[in-house]
Amino acid sequence: GAVVSQHPSWVICKSGTSVKIECRSLDFQATTMFWYRQFPKQSLMLMATSNEGSKATYEQGVEKDKFLINHASLTLSTLTVTSAHPEDSSFYICSPVSYQETQYFGPGTRLLVL
Amino acid sequence: AQSVTQPDIHITVSEGASLELRCNYSYGATPYLFWYVQSPGQGLQLLLKYFSGDTLVQGIKGFEAEFKRSQSSFNLRKPSVHWSDAAEYFCAVGAYYNQGGKLIFGQGTELSVKP
Numbered sequence: 349g350a351v352v353s354q355h356p357s358w359v360i361c362k363s364g365t366s367v368k369i370e371c372r373s374l375d376f377q378a379t380t381m382f383w384y385r386q387f388p389k390q391s392l393m394l395m396a397t398s399n400e401g402s403k404a405t406y407e408q409g410v411e412k413d414k415f416l417i418n419h420a421s422l423t424l425s426t427l428t429v430t431s432a433h434p435e436d437s438s439f440y441i442c443s444p445v446s447y448q449e450t451q452y453f454g455p456g457t458r459l460l461v462l
Numbered sequence: 463a464q465s466v467t468q469p470d471i472h473i474t475v476s477e478g479a480s481l482e483l484r485c486n487y488s489y490g491a492t493p494y495l496f497w498y499v500q501s502p503g504q505g506l507q508l509l510l511k512y513f514s515g516d517t518l519v520q521g522i523k524g525f526e527a528e529f530k531r532s533q534s535s536f537n538l539r540k541p542s543v544h545w546s547d548a549a550e551y552f553c554a555v556g557a558y559y560n561q562g563g564k565l566i567f568g569q570g571t572e573l574s575v576k577p
Binding site: 352357382384389390391392393394397441443451452453454455456 | 471503564570
């Protein structure tokens with residue numbers, strides 16, 4: 349099956365710092381990328397949708413200036429959490445969609461903000 | 463409002479026993495329904511999906527699910543559970559006729575398997 353990687357798999361940072369999470373589709377091109385986050389004991393919640401070369405579309409309640417998404421290529425998308433705070437601690441999961449409209453999920457990145 | 467409810471946060475079954483994980487949804491349009499499994503350190507893996515047609519759908523690893531429109535349910539079943547089935551299971555509903563798009567997920571059900 350298709351492989352999706354996320355880096356880092358976990359990160360601990362101090363409050364106020366920025367963290368960049370990379371999502372790569374290793375053997376296919378992703379025309380669309382979804383970013384989800386999952387708080388403990390809660391379901392995955394869609395944060396934003398991006399298409400290669402276009403600005404991301406954010407879900408209601410997600411601050412676009414705080415969660416910067418870059419989908420510069422068909423195999424790489426990044427999510428940057430700017431000025432992270434403890435309430436941003438969560439599990440972030442990318443979900444690329446291929447040209448064949450097959451959706452995949454990355455293994456996730458666990459972020460802990462102290 | 464669109465939502466997915468998985469009433470059971472955690473279920474424990476004995477190996478070899480049957481399994482049913484419940485999923486109820488609230489959706490304004492024709493729902494496209496999915497079940498995913500998530501193992502630690504792994505991405506979500508699609509078990510099965512329902513778009514239309516036969517309301518009993520077969521998936522991978524011996525799982526099946528039945529869509530019941532009257533009950534707004536899409537319960538996941540397996541006749542005989544294996545220890546390797548221990549994982550987190552998510553039910554999801556989406557709006558697009560493809561393998562996903564924007565998905566609304568349930569809270570998840572954690573499955574433990576006793577030897």
